[in-house]
Amino acid sequence: MSNQTVEALAAKREKAIVKTSIIGIITNVFLAGFKAAVGLIANSIAVTLDAVNNLSDALSSVVTIIGAKLGAKMPNKKHPLGYGRIEYLSSMIVAAIVLYAGITSAVESVKKIISPETPDYNTVSLIIISVAIVVKIVLGQYVKRQGKKHNSGALTASGSDALFDAVLSSSVLASAIVFMIWHISLEAYVGVIISIFIIKAGIEMMVETVNDILGQRSDREELDHIKSLICEEPQVRGAYDLLLFNYGPSKNYGSVHIELPDTMDVNEVDKLTRRIETKVYKETGVILTGVGVYSYNTTDDEAAKIRNTVQETVLSHDWALQLHGFYVDTQNKTMRFDVVISFDIERAQALATLTEEMKNLYPDYTLQIVPDIDA
Numbered sequence: 456m457s458n459q460t461v462e463a464l465a466a467k468r469e470k471a472i473v474k475t476s477i478i479g480i481i482t483n484v485f486l487a488g489f490k491a492a493v494g495l496i497a498n499s500i501a502v503t504l505d506a507v508n509n510l511s512d513a514l515s516s517v518v519t520i521i522g523a524k525l526g527a528k529m530p531n532k533k534h535p536l537g538y539g540r541i542e543y544l545s546s547m548i549v550a551a552i553v554l555y556a557g558i559t560s561a562v563e564s565v566k567k568i569i570s571p572e573t574p575d576y577n578t579v580s581l582i583i584i585s586v587a588i589v590v591k592i593v594l595g596q597y598v599k600r601q602g603k604k605h606n607s608g609a610l611t612a613s614g615s616d617a618l619f620d621a622v623l624s625s626s627v628l629a630s631a632i633v634f635m636i637w638h639i640s641l642e643a644y645v646g647v648i649i650s651i652f653i654i655k656a657g658i659e660m661m662v663e664t665v666n667d668i669l670g671q672r673s674d675r676e677e678l679d680h681i682k683s684l685i686c687e688e689p690q691v692r693g694a695y696d697l698l699l700f701n702y703g704p705s706k707n708y709g710s711v712h713i714e715l716p717d718t719m720d721v722n723e724v725d726k727l728t729r730r731i732e733t734k735v736y737k738e739t740g741v742i743l744t745g746v747g748v749y750s751y752n753t754t755d756d757e758a759a760k761i762r763n764t765v766q767e768t769v770l771s772h773d774w775a776l777q778l779h780g781f782y783v784d785t786q787n788k789t790m791r792f793d794v795v796i797s798f799d800i801e802r803a804q805a806l807a808t809l810t811e812e813m814k815n816l817y818p819d820y821t822l823q824i825v826p827d828i829d830a
Contacts, residue, residue: 468605472523475601475610476516479617482594483513486587493583499574500567501627501645502584504560508620508653511556515549515613522546523607526703539703542607546664549612554657557650564646574642576631584628591621612660619656623649673699677739681709684738685731690715690723692751695779695793696827699741709735710745712793714779717750724748749780749793758783761817765792768812774800775809776829783820791823802826 487509494503522545528538599614601607626648630641678697685694693714700708713731715724728746735743752758762781769775769792777795784790790813796805806826813822 469523469527471605476520479516480513483509493580497576501642518545518548536702539706543668550660557653561650567643588621588624707741708744709741712747714749716753788820790820793825795827797829
């Protein structure tokens with residue numbers, strides 16, 4: 456895939472995110488206006504807080520647009536991998552806005568519990584609230600669908616928030632109906648409930664964004680798919696140590712080690728690794744920035760026996776998840792291999808244990824044991 460094609464896809468994604476966000480801004484501003492009017496006329500704290508929530512949603516959409524615009528900037532000398540991670544910062548700001556709205560709503564609701572005021576609903580108020588619920592459901596489904604389609608965490612979060620807003624607005628409608636029928640005011644208490652859910656949503660959004668920034672364990676299906684693509688090459692006996700690095704939505708880089716026969720020359724390896732890089736990018740969009748090579752013995756029968764013994768010894772430990780990259784030189788008495796170690800044991804302790812065991816089995820050999828993380 457050419458750079459021009461990549462840039463075209465990025466531009467299309469940015470345009471879709473901006474368009475969706477603008478729709479969200481316009482819709483939320485209108486809803487906030489109608490609800491604010493109803494809240495003031497009916498003297499309803501719950502409806503007023505619902506209007507404030509809509510305004511925070513509109514502001515979130517503005518932040519999403521800014522994040523998409525900045526994140527789409529082309530790489531340069533200062534930031535050679537682009538600005539994609541700015542979108543994670545915009546998602547963090549959206550989460551902070553939602554959290555602030557929730558805390559503010561909680562404070563106002565508690566004030567109304569302490570100093571209650573009697574609301575005054577009418578049929579028009581109920582109709583406006585009902586229409587707002589339907590609009591929020593439609594908007595939420597649309598925004599969330601666009602977020603998943605274009606891999607935008609901020610849009611997906613906004614869509615989920617809109618759907619949740621519809622549930623909260625339904626509780627406001629229910630409290631209004633209860634008051635009109637039984638003259639029981641649940642306004643302030645519904646406001647507290649709304650505030651709690653808004654705060655919870657803000658915290659969850661913030662935690663998810665922090666995890667994206669820190670880096671999470673890669674999706675197992677994606678890792679297995681990339682490894683299977685690599686192992687389709689007949690010379691590759693295995694693919695290991697696959698690590699993915701994310702620099703923003705749809706901007707993924709990776710590195711991997713492949714196990715090849717010790718009879719291949721550098722020219723053959725070069726052709727193979729370039730072919731693998733092209734295939735993986737076309738199939739998954741992941742750019743392999745590094746393809747390391749392990750060699751394995753192909754002609755030494757004694758090496759095969761040593762490998763079997765070493766593998767059986769290493770994998771007898773529950774914390775040793777995999778052995779790969781094994782190569783032994785029986786003439787020069789050297790041995791090297793990698794071991795994937797679980798997080799159930801300290802790496803230094805595991806390495807010391809394996810080194811002692813190998814020294815007992817093969818005291819004449821020089822060892823190189825590399826402890827890999829369970830990524």
